[in-house]
Amino acid sequence: METSAVRLQVPGHDADLEVVRYGAWGRPVLLFPSEGGSARDAQGNGMLDAVRPLIEAGRVSLFCVDSMDGWTWSANDQPTEERARRAQTYTAWLSQQVLPWIQDQVGGGQEVITVGVSLGAYHAVHLTFQRADVAPMAIGLSGNYDPTSWNGWGELGDATYFANPTAYVANMDGDHLDWIRSRVSVLLVVGEGPFEVSPTRSLPATREFADLLARKGIRHELDVWGHDSAHDWPWWQRQLAHHLQRFV
Numbered sequence: 001m002e003t004s005a006v007r008l009q010v011p012g013h014d015a016d017l018e019v020v021r022y023g024a025w026g027r028p029v030l031l032f033p034s035e036g037g038s039a040r041d042a043q044g045n046g047m048l049d050a051v052r053p054l055i056e057a058g059r060v061s062l063f064c065v066d067s068m069d070g071w072t073w074s075a076n077d078q079p080t081e082e083r084a085r086r087a088q089t090y091t092a093w094l095s096q097q098v099l100p101w102i103q104d105q106v107g108g109g110q111e112v113i114t115v116g117v118s119l120g121a122y123h124a125v126h127l128t129f130q131r132a133d134v135a136p137m138a139i140g141l142s143g144n145y146d147p148t149s150w151n152g153w154g155e156l157g158d159a160t161y162f163a164n165p166t167a168y169v170a171n172m173d174g175d176h177l178d179w180i181r182s183r184v185s186v187l188l189v190v191g192e193g194p195f196e197v198s199p200t201r202s203l204p205a206t207r208e209f210a211d212l213l214a215r216k217g218i219r220h221e222l223d224v225w226g227h228d229s230a231h232d233w234p235w236w237q238r239q240l241a242h243h244l245q246r247f248v
Contacts, residue, residue: 001048001055004105005039008097010068013089017066019098021105022048025058027248028102029113030127030135032065032120034233036074039064047117050237051244059248063102065094069119073147079154084147084163091163094127099134113247115139117236118200122147125186125209126165132183139187139243141236142196144205169212177216186213186220189239191229200231 003024007016020039029051033041042048042064054060072087102112112135116124121143128138146166148156161167172180190196190206197203203224210222223243229235 001052003061006101008093008101010089010093011096012092015068017068017093019066019101020064021061022064023055023058023061026054026060027113028061028063028106028110029115029244029248030063030065030098030102030124032114032116032123033067034117035067035119036069037067037120039066045233046237047233047240050241054245054248060244061106063098063105065098067120067123068093073119073150076151080148080150080152081154081157081160084159087147087163088159090123091127091130094123095131099131103134111136113137113139113244115141115240115244116143117141117233118143118202118231121145122165126163128184128186129165129169129180132180136183137185137187137247139189139240140206141189141239142191142200142202142206142231143188143209144201145209146205149201149205166209166212169216169218172216181217181219184218186218187223187243188220189223189225189243191225191231191235192227193225193230193235195231196229202231 001022003021005020007018009016018039068090114124114135121140125138125140128135147164188206190202213220
């Protein structure tokens, strides 16, 4: 079902990362893998099959990306501030390379839905807040939206602040907050089962972030699945299949 694939240069870094497209028509959906994952994980872990009916019906065109987590947020030998600085490189790649390529692929003018699982949920939500002009809707599955809680250490600075939705959203106000309210919509999905509390903190972190969005008046939904819903691909398949059809 693969429609096309490309490797795009990471700005300011001697690397290129892959983007794989599935489907020729429909609303563009940018899918982030779990921690350290690749653009091919969606197919290998059943996420492509989960939304195959939407792709075949021409309602969705799925764009899957490589992560850069091993050099950024998962580099636990580096202090949090350095990891955040490195993460800016990945966000720049998404903003300057991936989103324009997606728009070129779909002929421009279509708003992107971002979707991510586990650490990918953070990437999806963070990119939506950074690029609400192009990607105003995010779906986070089993996410934790506070990077300082990921084996954090060292003195924190501006890089961490501007990479941390729980920090910068809390301080949004004025015209910018009004614009975010007019553009952004976030769907947060999480389970109560295995690995959603420990060690990932996905359940409490998702609830905390939903509370923050409510306090700031930012459009969002919170969907908490039951104690049988684990922090794992089979459940993310079901959750994405259940929700994505509502928005395309």
